Amino acid sequence: MQDNLAQDLEKIFTTIKDSSLHIYQILRNNMGETTQSKNSTGDLQLQADVLADEILHKAFKTLECVKEICSEEQEMSIELHNNGIYKIAYDPLDGSSLMGANLSVGSIFGIYRGEFLPKNLVGAAYIVYGMVVGVGIASKLKEGVDYFVFNGEDFKLQKTLFLKKEGKLNAPGGTQKYWSKTHQDKMNNLFQKGYRLRYSGGMVPDLHHILIKGGGLFSYPSTTDAPKGKLRMLFEVFPFAFIFENAGGGATDGKQRLLELVPNHLHDTTPCFFGSNKEIEIAKR
Numbered sequence: 645m646q647d648n649l650a651q652d653l654e655k656i657f658t659t660i661k662d663s664s665l666h667i668y669q670i671l672r673n674n675m676g677e678t679t680q681s682k683n684s685t686g687d688l689q690l691q692a693d694v695l696a697d698e699i700l701h702k703a704f705k706t707l708e709c710v711k712e713i714c715s716e717e718q719e720m721s722i723e724l725h726n727n728g729i730y731k732i733a734y735d736p737l738d739g740s741s742l743m744g745a746n747l748s749v750g751s752i753f754g755i756y757r758g759e760f761l762p763k764n765l766v767g768a769a770y771i772v773y774g775m776v777v778g779v780g781i782a783s784k785l786k787e788g789v790d791y792f793v794f795n796g797e798d799f800k801l802q803k804t805l806f807l808k809k810e811g812k813l814n815a816p817g818g819t820q821k822y823w824s825k826t827h828q829d830k831m832n833n834l835f836q837k838g839y840r841l842r843y844s845g846g847m848v849p850d851l852h853h854i855l856i857k858g859g860g861l862f863s864y865p866s867t868t869d870a871p872k873g874k875l876r877m878l879f880e881v882f883p884f885a886f887i888f889e890n891a892g893g894g895a896t897d898g899k900q901r902l903l904e905l906v907p908n909h910l911h912d913t914t915p916c917f918f919g920s921n922k923e924i925e926i927a928k929r
Contacts, residue, residue, distance in 0.1 A: 649757075650785055652709045652730065653767050656755055657781050661792065661799050663703045664771045664779060667696045667737070667751065671773055674743065692743060693717055696736035696751065704732060714760065714910055716879040721760075721910060730766070731756045733878040733910075739846030748774040750848025754883035760910065762903040768883035768890075772852045780805065780852065782890040789855060789891045807893035810922035811859020814839040815850040818874070822867035830926060834861065847875065851884055851918060855891060859920035863927065865898065866915040873897075873915035877907045881916050894924035 674692045697717040704710050704724060711728030714721035716735040732755055739749040755767040767783040777794040788806050792799040814834045823831075835841070839860070842853055847862075854860040864875050875881050885895035885902040895902040895918045902916060917927035 649766060653755065653783050653785070655707055655709065656730065656732070656767070657769060657779075659703050659707060660751075660753060660769050660771065661779050661794075663699055664751070664773070664777050665794065666699045667771070668773055668777050670695045670699070671743065671749070690737070690740045690743070693737045693740050700734060700736050700751075714878060716876060716911075719911075729757060731758070731760055733760055733883075735876070735879040738848050738880065739844075742844065742846050747844055747846060748772055748849035749846055750852070752848060752880050752883050754878060754886065760878050760907070762877075762882045762885070762905065765882060765886045765903070768886040770848050770852065770883070770887065772848050774849065778802075778852070780855065780887065782887045787890060787892070789887055791856075805855045805891050806858070807855065807888070807891045807920040808859040809920060811854065811857060811861070811920045812839055813842045813854050813857055813860030815841075815843040815854065815860065815862040817843065817845075817847075817862070817864035818867045819869070822869045823865065824867075827863075827865045831863075834923075834926070847880060847884070851888075854919065855887075859893070859923070861917065861919035861923035861927065863917045864915065865917075870913070873913045875913055875916055877902075877905060877912050877914055878910060881914055884918055885916075888918045893918070893920045895919075896924055896928055898927055 697715050704713050708725050710724050710730050712721050712723050712731040714733040734753045751771040753769045756764040757766045758764040769781045772778045779792045781790045788804040790804050791802050793802045816831050888895045897915045
């Protein structure tokens with residue numbers, strides 16, 4: 645079974661890498677134009693969101709091992725192959741509202757063997773579209789996060805990412821006036837200790853930054869305007885929780901491990917904290 649899993653994951657990760665180049669071409673010719681439609685949670689869709697979703701849908705359809713896909717841009721999941729084994733939940737273009745400012749955006753993928761539950765994750769990946777196209781890959785078959793960069797011809801492994809026990813970056817999400825006093829105090833305490841603010845408004849580039857630098861904290865807490873958080877479990881939170889744990893860090897909702905949560909709906913959200921172990925302990929206190 646492990647041999648089959650390795651082969652299947654390799655096919656899926658290769659498809660993600662290939663798709664990233666097609667999506668990158670879309671981004672280079674798109675300045676953040678909106679459509680007249682909204683996604684399943686009421687966000688106004690950008691043309692790039694829709695096109696990226698179409699590219700990935702078509703790409704995953706070529707893989708017979710993929711039974712079902714679920715996109716943040718779609719209300720319901722879509723069955724691809726009845727005899728498939730894996731289900732993939734993905735955010736085709738995270739942070740696309742930043743495109744007009746020429747900031748990095750990304751894509752996020754969770755690969756489930758069985759139902760869309762975090763205990764069934766066997767792999768996860770993210771793409772960061774910046775000066776270059778980079779792809780981070782994690783699987784249950786090995787520790788660490790393999791980070792590949794496209795060099796103009798193919799993807800080359802740049803390094804395998806691991807988190808230190810603690811870092812010095814702090815990426816706090818959410819509008820500050822809606823933070824609880826407890827969260828505000830925690831963030832201020834980190835800055836008093838010398839943590840540096842690194843927050844672009846894009847989940848993928850900010851989490852990638854922490855992974856590359858070897859530690860820190862990314863947070864999107866419960867707020868008065870979004871008590872259950874803003875980020876979606878299946879498409880964003882679970883894949884990155886898997887990635888951060890694979891890199892030797894942690895991920896929590898402030899009380900419990902994110903990979904122990906059970907969503908009731910495909911688009912459920914949760915407060916979330918990702919980081920190296922010292923910062924996760926601070927988040928849970």
